[in-house]
């Protein structure tokens with residue numbers, strides 16, 4: 275490609291509303307342009323990268339035996355009513371009516387459509403297992419689109435769905451997909467981790483997320499220092515604390531804590547570390563349909579620990595997502611403000627975190643306005659119904675597998691694999707006949723990759739102050755030839771053209787920067803670095819005068835003078 279005929283839409287200024295480096299660099303290097311919130315156009319250079327990512331994903335999916343299909347973006351409401359997601363999905367699902375007043379939505383994901391396809395097309399266990407995938411546009415009306423294509427409203431996902439006669443077959447395909455994802459992210463040159471993940475309310479059992487490690491990541495993931503244990507913090511299990519039975523049980527006494535409302539205030543007032551104080555949170559119980567009811571449930575934690583809402587929302591009886599009791603509700607129920615709550619004669623079901631249960635002689639709210647209990651004990655003063663794991667793990671906690679301690683890192687979720695089970699196949703009646711001619715509901719897996727998000731995630735990991743540094747496999751071009759003042763030197767022009775033609779003939783992707791009159795050498799250099807093309811060859815009259823050209827690797831910036839006549843041979847080896 276010749277730069278003189280190519281849309282290199284670079285920007286010098288740092289775009290004001292771009293918060294993360296990948297978003298800034300994607301705009302500055304001219305990979306994308308914003309149309310409206312969460313909607314982006316891919317410019318030629320960006321599209322080249324996106325197509326390379328897509329090709330790697332497709333190649334590995336095909337190699338794993340999955341079959342590519344293409345399903346409509348527009349989906350009829352009836353299917354979503356069958357799965358009940360028409361009513362359970364919030365405003366993220368973009369709905370509209372057609373000219374006949376029928377309800378439709380823009381597909382945020384395709385479980386319903388694929389299950390509908392499979393229930394019609396598949397009839398026998400002999401057709402299973404089957405794994406169908408597509409690489410296609412999704413629309414989710416995200417509450418907070420941000421970070422450019424990282425969290426967009428319209429984005430490209432690779433979504434695959436597998437169908438099985440039994441769980442053992444599902445497990446097998448799940449493991450194949452896990453391995454397939456590792457090959458994809460290896461080929462993309464990403465530093466990533468597969469972590470155990472929450473399967474949310476989608477109804478599955480086993481799930482892993484693939485995270486690209488980056489400080490700008492929205493997710494927090496935890497790792498063991500000694501073992502393979504890695505999990506999303508939403509679900510990372512806390513290890514059981516050893517009870518300390520050495521402390522002698524003391525007699526509780528009420529203490530005046532005035533207007534203290536937070537753990538920090540109580541800790542200061544009573545001169546007690548927050549780890550010896552208990553906090554009590556009231557949440558709504560679930561009604562028969564799982565919606566928040568008027569009944570309350572108490573959740574009790576150690577003062578220095580944080581409630582993990584994902585874990586807590588899975589407790590029997592608790593409404594999902596977690597809904598905290600309002601101050602008025604607490605006042606009416608117990609006659610005090612939230613800061614004075616404690617598991618003391620509390621007429622509610624109480625779930626206590628393991629780390630709170632092992633405490634002795636602790637401080638807790640007295641359920642009396644302005645008072646706490648000092649030296650409270652479970653044996654004498656307080657009660658809980660069940661000891662559970664509802665806290666968020668912290669850096670340095672023992673790993674739940676007993677090996678090593680946990681470290682925290684931030685990650686960008688680029689892939690997610692799921693054992694869905696029979697949630698959709700049951701709801702939509704997708705069954706096949708087994709060996710004995712009996713109808714069996716299929717079990718399902720689903721496997722997503724954020725294709726457009728990968729491009730941004732890759733830049734988060736591969737950049738320096740000068741711009742992007744593409745891994746070879748997804749660079750828009752392998753080589754940029756910077757010809758210096760070609761309009762003044764025929765020799766420069768000819769030599770550049772000859773290298774360009776020879777490499778192109780070899781199938782190499784080369785950008786020839788021939789914008790001579792309009793663009794200064796300085797700008798060409800700066801732009802070649804901003805664009806992140808892995809290899810650069812500079813051809814100048816001065817160099818050619820003593821028979822040399824200059825090669826630079828983008829990643830390490832090392833310049834190397836090459837004899838001009840050996841340039842082709844060198845590049846053929848290096849690229």
Ligand code: ATP
Nearest residue numbers: 423424425426429431687688689690722723724727
């Ligand atoms: P997130 O927690 O980031 O919202 P999700 O759990 O909703 O992701 P899935 O439904 O599992 O995501 O979708 C599969 C993949 O699609 C994700 O792993 C992610 O890489 C990508 N993805 C999801 N939402 C977006 C978005 N708004 N913009 C770009 N990519 C997205």
Ligand code: MG
Nearest residue numbers: 366414416425
């Ligand atoms: Mg999401």
